[in-house]
Amino acid sequence: MAETKKNAGKLKNILKAPFVQEMCRTTANMYRLGWDERNGGNISYLLNEEEVAQYLDLGKVIRTIPTGFDATPLIGKIFIVTGTGKYFKNVEYDPETNLGIIRIAKDGTTAELLWGYKDGGRFTSELPAHLMSHISRLSVDPAHRVVMHSHPTYTIAMNTVCPADEKDFTHKLWQSNTESIVVFPDGVGILPCMVCGTNEIGEATAEKMKKFRLVVWTNHGIYGTGKDMDEAFGLIETVEKTAQIYMLTLGHTVNVIPDETLWGLAKRFDVTPLEGVLEK
Numbered sequence: 001m002a003e004t005k006k007n008a009g010k011l012k013n014i015l016k017a018p019f020v021q022e023m024c025r026t027t028a029n030m031y032r033l034g035w036d037e038r039n040g041g042n043i044s045y046l047l048n049e050e051e052v053a054q055y056l057d058l059g060k061v062i063r064t065i066p067t068g069f070d071a072t073p074l075i076g077k078i079f080i081v082t083g084t085g086k087y088f089k090n091v092e093y094d095p096e097t098n099l100g101i102i103r104i105a106k107d108g109t110t111a112e113l114l115w116g117y118k119d120g121g122r123f124t125s126e127l128p129a130h131l132m133s134h135i136s137r138l139s140v141d142p143a144h145r146v147v148m149h150s151h152p153t154y155t156i157a158m159n160t161v162c163p164a165d166e167k168d169f170t171h172k173l174w175q176s177n178t179e180s181i182v183v184f185p186d187g188v189g190i191l192p193c194m195v196c197g198t199n200e201i202g203e204a205t206a207e208k209m210k211k212f213r214l215v216v217w218t219n220h221g222i223y224g225t226g227k228d229m230d231e232a233f234g235l236i237e238t239v240e241k242t243a244q245i246y247m248l249t250l251g252h253t254v255n256v257i258p259d260e261t262l263w264g265l266a267k268r269f270d271v272t273p274l275e276g277v278l279e280k
């Protein structure tokens with residue numbers, strides 16, 4: 001007790017922590033871009049334990065919450081995660097209710113709440129897709145940190161009018177905006193329409209994440225990942241901007257970027273395009 005008090009005296013104000021402020025800024029941006037209506041969207045961000053220890057007593061677990069799936073590779077890892085049913089537009093005004101910081105417990109199936117969800121809430125219903133995606137991305141990129149899910153309008157519209165074929169969808173995006181092949185040369189994965197919030201969609205998303213940083217959920221939205229918030233946000237932002245161009249020009253297109261120029265862009269920016277898109 002005395003020890004906890006002594007440490008607590010030295011702890012910094014968590015509301016000023018860069019990772020809390022980043023979550024506030026990002027959710028506010030996403031809401032204002034019109035990507036995350038009502039309680040749409042969710043973010044999880046893998047934190048550095050030493051950094052969190054400057055703000056929280058890591059020995060103090062507020063409560064435990066079962067996750068309903070096995071996240072053994074993430075035991076001991078700490079995440080800040082948006083809350084279920086919470087609105088992105090409200091996060092900046094009350095982070096402690098709308099966000100939570102959880103640590104995956106030793107059993108791999110329990111989350112230890114270290115901060116947040118102040119009203120008795122819990123993490124996003126999409127936690128399976130988030131944590132399973134973290135496992136996949138960390139296996140291919142040790143610097144990976146962020147999983148972001150959103151409902152950007154034009155991305156969903158484009159996915160509604162185009163075949164759910166990831167090479168064809170990727171090609172259409174690359175053909176519509178010269179930035180696209182440079183920002184996501186690895187392309188966009190696509191899942192068919194599935195019931196969200198389940199372990200099944202989590203497993204299917206994570207399988208795609210072994211290859212892609214971006215995965216579209218047909219008739220629902222998109223997942224973006226990255227080593228930081230800017231990378232995950234920037235990927236979704238570039239897909240959404242390009243999907244907007246595609247939808248605004250649909251049926252009127254005269255100029256698309258030729259494959260020869262796409263190869264030229266890949267060479268100029270030293271990126272490797274997803275195999276099988278430009279080789280046809």
Ligand code: 2HA
Binds near residue numbers: 040041042085149
């Ligand atoms: O939590 O976006 O996919 C709201 C959602 C579910």
Ligand code: ZN
Binds near residue numbers: 040041149150151221
């Ligand atoms: Zn969603």
